[in-house]
Amino acid sequence: MFQPDLLRGKRILVTGGGTGLGRAISHRFAELGASLVLCGRRGEVLESTAAAIAGETGVPVETAVCDVRSGEAVDAMVERLWATAPIDILINNAAGNFLARTHLLSHRAVDAVLNTVLHGTAYCTIACGKRWIEGGRPGTVLSVLTLSALQGAPFTVPSAMAKAGVLAMTKSLAVEWGRHGIRLVAVAPGPFPTPGAWQQLMPEDRQTAPLARSIPLGRYGEHAELANLCTFLVSDQAGYITGEAVVIDGGKRHLGGAGPSDLLEWTDEQWGKLRS
Ligand SMILES: CCC/C=C/C(=O)SCCNC(=O)CCNC(=O)[C@H](O)C(C)(C)COP(=O)([O-])OP(=O)([O-])OC[C@H]1O[C@@H](n2cnc3c(N)ncnc32)[C@H](O)[C@@H]1OP(=O)([O-])[O-]
Numbered sequence: 001m002f003q004p005d006l007l008r009g010k011r012i013l014v015t016g017g018g019t020g021l022g023r024a025i026s027h028r029f030a031e032l033g034a035s036l037v038l039c040g041r042r043g044e045v046l047e048s049t050a051a052a053i054a055g056e057t058g059v060p061v062e063t064a065v066c067d068v069r070s071g072e073a074v075d076a077m078v079e080r081l082w083a084t085a086p087i088d089i090l091i092n093n094a095a096g097n098f099l100a101r102t103h104l105l106s107h108r109a110v111d112a113v114l115n116t117v118l119h120g121t122a123y124c125t126i127a128c129g130k131r132w133i134e135g136g137r138p139g140t141v142l143s144v145l146t147l148s149a150l151q152g153a154p155f156t157v158p159s160a161m162a163k164a165g166v167l168a169m170t171k172s173l174a175v176e177w178g179r180h181g182i183r184l185v186a187v188a189p190g191p192f193p194t195p196g197a198w199q200q201l202m203p204e205d206r207q208t209a210p211l212a213r214s215i216p217l218g219r220y221g222e223h224a225e226l227a228n229l230c231t232f233l234v235s236d237q238a239g240y241i242t243g244e245a246v247v248i249d250g251g252k253r254h255l256g257g258a259g260p261s262d263l264l265e266w267t268d269e270q271w272g273k274l275r276s
């Protein structure tokens with residue numbers, strides 16, 4: 001359990017906060033007293049999520065329609081938000097991704113992912129960072145990566161490249177901006193079911209594989225588990241953590257490196273035969 005007022009007084013901007021994991025993280029922040037700004041491209045999605053979170057938690061939730069692929073639009077959004085009150089915490093969560101064979105990707109397909117994940121994250125981070133530094137204020141940036149940022153991923157190569165770039169940004173700015181009291185942290189989730197991710201990445205053909213073969217804990221992540229990790233990392237309780245990415249994946253990352261995972265499927269009979 002967190003202190004009920006852990007995030008009271010914090011103004012938090014969540015990109016992609018209208019759906020999926022961004023929505024779950026935002027909801028947890030609001031429960032702990034934060035005031036929120038949810039950003040995305042679809043106003044009606046943002047409004048509906050904002051109304052639901054505000055109704056359930058009683059905290060104010062603003063919305064900001066913005067395509068993070070445009071540096072000008074991001075700067076205008078952040079300038080407008082700052083005119084009311086500074087943002088304390090930025091969550092870089094907006095992303096686009098799809099399954100495709102890389103040698104068949106068009107330039108525009110590569111750009112569709114890189115512009116959102118790599119450029120959009122850089123624009124949002126710099127827009128907040130320059131205002132924190134100019135205003136002499138501390139700040140925190142949490143970026144949502146994927147496991148592929150650490151170990152690559154075939155068939156989602158632009159996303160893996162972009163998220164790896166965001167990890168490099170996290171480590172680099174932790175050093176460059178540390179003396180200004182700005183922390184940069186990241187989370188690298190394994191699979192957490194959301195309509196967005198499942199539509200893009202989990203066609204029915206992929207959903208029949210036994211989970212135990214791909215995830216040691218044998219289940220997908222729960223949104224609350226990711227939201228709780230993000231809550232700790234952005235809170236003042238984690239004030240000495242910067243430049244780090246925390247993996248939350250049920251052990252998935254270690255399957256390949258930890259030895260032959262096909263042995264997980266072996267029966268007692270097979271083990272007995274080997275022993276004899
Ligand atoms: C384990 C889970 C890990 C989860 C990680 C996540 O990130 S989950 C997060 C999951 N959530 C989301 O992803 C939600 C947000 N997603 C989105 O906004 C879109 O899915 C987007 C990323 C395609 C960007 O859309 P947009 O409107 O900017 O793009 P557009 O429609 O204008 O097309 C631009 C170019 O891309 C091409 N192209 C498109 N699809 C495919 C494909 N499947 N194949 C090949 N190519 C494809 C298209 O043909 C065109 O190229 P062309 O023909 O002109 O040379």
Ligand SMILES: NC(=O)C1=CN([C@@H]2O[C@H](COP(=O)(O)OP(=O)(O)OC[C@H]3O[C@@H](n4cnc5c(N)ncnc54)[C@H](OP(=O)(O)O)[C@@H]3O)[C@@H](O)[C@H]2O)C=CC1
Binds near residue numbers: 097147
């Ligand atoms: N679900 C999973 O298993 C995993 C997810 N992740 C990461 O978690 C994050 C959330 O993913 P998830 O919730 O599953 O998927 P969603 O599709 O629900 O989330 C993507 C969000 O980003 C917003 N978005 C997309 N493009 C833009 C843009 N150009 N400008 C502003 N907002 C944009 C979308 O809103 P709109 O379309 O209205 O703009 C949407 O709210 C992503 O960073 C993803 O890479 C990482 C590992 C695993």
